[in-house]
Amino acid sequence: MSLPTSPRARMHGGINPPGNKQQSLRHPIRRLPLPPQLIVPVQQRGEPLPELLIGIGDRVEKGQCLARGRGERAVSSHAPAAGVVTDIGAQPLPDDQAGGVTCVTIATEPCVASARCLPPLDPVECGNEMFLQRLRDAGITGLGGAGFPTHAKVRAAIGRVETLIVNATECEPFITADAALLQERAADVLRGASLLLQITGATRCLVGIQDDAPAAIASLQAAMTDARFQLCVLPARYPHGAEALLVHVLTGREVPMGRPAIDYGVLCHNPATLHAVARAVLHGEPLISRVMTLTGAALRDPGNYDVLIGTPVAVALQACGLDEWQHSRSLAGGPLLGVELQQATVPLIKTSNCILATTEAELPRPPPSQPCIRCGLCADVCPVRLLPQQLHWFWRSGELDKAASHHLEDCIDCGACAYVCPSTIPLVQQFRLAKTSLAEQCARQRQADRARERFEAHQARVATQQRLDEQRRRERAALLQRKQAEAAARTETVNAVTASSAPSPQDVIAAALARVQARKAAKRTAEPTALPPEGEAPP
Amino acid sequence: MNNRAAAGSPHMHLGHGTSQVMQLVLLATVPGFTALFFCFGWGVLFNLLWVPACALACEAAVLKLRQRPPLPTLRDCSALLTGVLLAAALPPTAPWWLGLLGSMLAIVLAKQLYGGLGFNPFNPAMVGYAALLLAFPVEMTRWLLPRDVGDALPDFATALGLFLGRETLTPIDAYTGATALAVFREELGGQTVAELWQSSPVLGRWSGAGWEWVNGGFLLGGLFLLYRRVIGWQIPATLLGALALLSALCHDGGSSASHGPPLLHLFGGASMLGAFFIATDPVTAATSARGRLVYGALIGSVTFCLRAFSSYPDGVAFAVLLGNFAAPFIDRCTQPRVQGQQQ
Numbered sequence: 001m002s003l004p005t006s007p008r009a010r011m012h013g014g015i016n017p018p019g020n021k022q023q024s025l026r027h028p029i030r031r032l033p034l035p036p037q038l039i040v041p042v043q044q045r046g047e048p049l050p051e052l053l054i055g056i057g058d059r060v061e062k063g064q065c066l067a068r069g070r071g072e073r074a075v076s077s078h079a080p081a082a083g084v085v086t087d088i089g090a091q092p093l094p095d096d097q098a099g100g101v102t103c104v105t106i107a108t109e110p111c112v113a114s115a116r117c118l119p120p121l122d123p124v125e126c127g128n129e130m131f132l133q134r135l136r137d138a139g140i141t142g143l144g145g146a147g148f149p150t151h152a153k154v155r156a157a158i159g160r161v162e163t164l165i166v167n168a169t170e171c172e173p174f175i176t177a178d179a180a181l182l183q184e185r186a187a188d189v190l191r192g193a194s195l196l197l198q199i200t201g202a203t204r205c206l207v208g209i210q211d212d213a214p215a216a217i218a219s220l221q222a223a224m225t226d227a228r229f230q231l232c233v234l235p236a237r238y239p240h241g242a243e244a245l246l247v248h249v250l251t252g253r254e255v256p257m258g259r260p261a262i263d264y265g266v267l268c269h270n271p272a273t274l275h276a277v278a279r280a281v282l283h284g285e286p287l288i289s290r291v292m293t294l295t296g297a298a299l300r301d302p303g304n305y306d307v308l309i310g311t312p313v314a315v316a317l318q319a320c321g322l323d324e325w326q327h328s329r330s331l332a333g334g335p336l337l338g339v340e341l342q343q344a345t346v347p348l349i350k351t352s353n354c355i356l357a358t359t360e361a362e363l364p365r366p367p368p369s370q371p372c373i374r375c376g377l378c379a380d381v382c383p384v385r386l387l388p389q390q391l392h393w394f395w396r397s398g399e400l401d402k403a404a405s406h407h408l409e410d411c412i413d414c415g416a417c418a419y420v421c422p423s424t425i426p427l428v429q430q431f432r433l434a435k436t437s438l439a440e441q442c443a444r445q446r447q448a449d450r451a452r453e454r455f456e457a458h459q460a461r462v463a464t465q466q467r468l469d470e471q472r473r474r475e476r477a478a479l480l481q482r483k484q485a486e487a488a489a490r491t492e493t494v495n496a497v498t499a500s501s502a503p504s505p506q507d508v509i510a511a512a513l514a515r516v517q518a519r520k521a522a523k524r525t526a527e528p529t530a531l532p533p534e535g536e537a538p539p
Numbered sequence: 540m541n542n543r544a545a546a547g548s549p550h551m552h553l554g555h556g557t558s559q560v561m562q563l564v565l566l567a568t569v570p571g572f573t574a575l576f577f578c579f580g581w582g583v584l585f586n587l588l589w590v591p592a593c594a595l596a597c598e599a600a601v602l603k604l605r606q607r608p609p610l611p612t613l614r615d616c617s618a619l620l621t622g623v624l625l626a627a628a629l630p631p632t633a634p635w636w637l638g639l640l641g642s643m644l645a646i647v648l649a650k651q652l653y654g655g656l657g658f659n660p661f662n663p664a665m666v667g668y669a670a671l672l673l674a675f676p677v678e679m680t681r682w683l684l685p686r687d688v689g690d691a692l693p694d695f696a697t698a699l700g701l702f703l704g705r706e707t708l709t710p711i712d713a714y715t716g717a718t719a720l721a722v723f724r725e726e727l728g729g730q731t732v733a734e735l736w737q738s739s740p741v742l743g744r745w746s747g748a749g750w751e752w753v754n755g756g757f758l759l760g761g762l763f764l765l766y767r768r769v770i771g772w773q774i775p776a777t778l779l780g781a782l783a784l785l786s787a788l789c790h791d792g793g794s795s796a797s798h799g800p801p802l803l804h805l806f807g808g809a810s811m812l813g814a815f816f817i818a819t820d821p822v823t824a825a826t827s828a829r830g831r832l833v834y835g836a837l838i839g840s841v842t843f844c845l846r847a848f849s850s851y852p853d854g855v856a857f858a859v860l861l862g863n864f865a866a867p868f869i870d871r872c873t874q875p876r877v878q879g880q881q882q
Binding site for chain 1: 547548549550551552553555556557559560615617655656657658771821822824826827828831870874875876877878879880
């Protein structure tokens with residue numbers, strides 16, 4: 001049993017909304033009855049289509065691998081229950097209600113057989129590669145937030161982090177899934193954390209938890225025997241759970257928004273993910289169910305349930321006693337970050353930590369918004385120290401560049417500003433839109449820059465080519481000229497040489513005349529002697 | 540599940556609206572007005588009833604002209620608050636047309652012509668007050684002598700006569716006199732502060748007789764606003780701090796060159812009203828925490844300079860308007876450091 005340490009820094013701002021956690025903590029974790037149908041997503045967003053190991057009509061066993069991911073980051077998916085595959089195709093999901101992710105639909109059959117498991121791994125013997133491969137094969141993705149594949153995150157952290165943070169700060173109202181899990185299975189969570197400490201080479205593990213979960217704190221303290229583990233109890237305040245903020249609060253290190261904490265020597269994981277890691281490695285269990293909070297005033301029996309992945313929301317809510325008359329809307333996630341579900345047919349997936357089936361009385365819709373009076377409450381609660389009142393102004397006037405200079409892209413969508421805004425302005429939606437347009441603008445700018453760069457490169461290439469051509473032509477011309485000049489020079493030299501060595505025509509004529517004269521003279525003298533003057537044959 | 544379009548997160552709200560904010564500010568003016576009424580009599584009450592009514596009527600008329608439904612906007616209580624603050628600034632001898640004109644200037648010119656609540660660059664009540672002060676200096680500076688200083692406060696009928704503009708019926712000069720700040724500007728002459736304090740009946744224990752109670756009342760209301768977190772501490776703290784600091788520096792040990800002791804400035808004129816109710820108007824103030832420190836200090840300093848060196852005895856209204864001018868620039872220069880960013 002270890003005593004909790006105190007946080008190293010304080011979060012700026014934040015809000016204290018009513019917790020509403022007791023409703024779902026009245027019972028231990030329960031199981032839902034087997035749903036007649038399961039819709040299991042087998043593809044991760046942004047990843048290529050997986051390699052399907054089954055076809056429509058195939059009978060599958062509980063825990064059987066349905067599909068193996070093809071991408072570097074993709075993980076395998078498993079059948080949460082025995083049954084028959086009835087459909088394979090794109091289905092809407094809570095986080096992607098347009099429906100673009102491939103899912104396998106299974107008509108379930110009651111079956112008493114336990115899940116098909118992988119062989120347990122010995123974490124000391126197996127080595128990093130086998131360990132990471134096991135996380136992939138067991139289909140483990142982050143169960144807290146964005147569902148990032150755990151093996152990829154751990155791989156990036158190997159040798160680069162010295163602290164592992166267990167993010168048990170369930171700061172959003174209504175959600176108690178992590179608290180319930182820690183209350184009952186803290187040992188498994190800590191086992192998962194030790195495995196990751198061992199693999200990544202981190203030397204310490206900080207468990208961050210809020211003081212509004214006393215039972216979970218007690219159970220964690222009882223399970224903590226390792227000196228590398230430290231429990232850090234934070235005062236309940238939203239949004240402590242945002243990764244960059246939690247790293248700051250627990251370690252005193254400020255991580256820029258949007259940068260991975262791994263770059264700053266910290267690996268952050270959710271307790272549910274660590275629990276799944278421990279089960280997958282030590283017991284070979286694939287990730288086919290998770291603990292989630294089903295709560296809200298529209299449910300007669302709210303609580304934490306161990307739910308099979310792929311259970312349709314409507315089925316799960318019915319099993320908890322949904323009061324159709326009171327029910328106003330369902331949120332996937334909590335009231336501050338959750339997404340309103342458009343249809344009850346969507347399945348619960350690995351990242352679903354809460355479904356809030358609420359009533360109009362419990363979560364009334366805000367009245368129509370009024371003009372901003374710049375009261376600055378939003379800036380007081382913004383955990384990133386942005387000035388939402390200014391960003392709102394820039395958004396209204398379409399001055400995206402000014403919004404960018406006020407660090408719009410560092411907004412983490414936590415919604416604290418909109419929660420306190422007395423004019424009930426939908427600030428988060430506006431900022432999301434602004435961020436989207438800013439990103440589009442950036443993309444367009446990048447594209448334009450690229451096009452311009454290409455064009456300029458092309459121009460430069462053409463210019464170089466022309467210059468080279470010109471140079472070559474000039475060289476050739478110069479060569480030609482030189483050659484001609486050389487040729488001309490040669491002929492002139494020849495002429496000059498002939499001119500200087502050969503006798504002039506007059507001389508030649510004179511010489512010839514002289515020779516003729518001489519011959520004549522010789523003939524005249526030879527006639528009396530009858531001797532030929534030179535070389536003439538004797539008769 | 541219903542068919543209404545899904546709203547984005549967050550789906551939860553604290554539940555405090557703009558009108559609650561305004562109502563709390565209205566509530567906080569009660570002690571100040573009580574002191575005003577106690578010290579200056581019925582005229583205060585006439586202003587308090589008449590000016591806000593004019594402000595609401597002006598707001599409704601302009602909204603009608605702009606073809607907006609008037610009721611939802613009137614219910615946000617912002618026009619009512621502007622009227623009440625203007626009423627607090629008008630002298631208790633003000634005739635009805637002064638209040639009407641002031642409300643029109645404040646609501647129509649300074650607020651609605653810029654687009655209504657949230658879009659006005661200048662504090663509407665102060666625009667109305669400053670314009671009246673420039674246009675009607677006599678009427679605007681005709682303050683009554685506070686209770687127990689002059690002969691007597693005008694009774695109900697006299698005050699009503701003044702309000703209805705029939706001042707010729709009443710010998711007004713019997714009731715009026717210079718305020719403490721004006722006394723300090725004009726009558727110090729060769730005397731020391733202590734001598735003046737002896738000789739002048741309008742000076743009370745720390746500041747102007749009666750005025751110290753009025754300022755105390757607004758201070759009390761301001762502390763209530765701070766406690767309820769309707770306003771931040773930054774603007775009042777630096778405004779009053781700058782005022783106190785500058786007056787202490789120029790106090791000169793109470794010689795005849797003094798511009799008055801710090802307590803005179805803090806509890807004289809419109810200091811507390813300005814610090815807690817006027818300068819803290821969020822629409823026209825600087826908006827970041829550091830910006831508000833600068834903004835408050837600027838208004839405090841300018842107020843002191845106007846009191847000490849200009850021809851007006853008080854300068855809160857002009858100082859606030861100057862602060863409004865500077866607010867966007869202050870905001871630009873005082874952006875807070877974003878989490879995770881290196882300085």
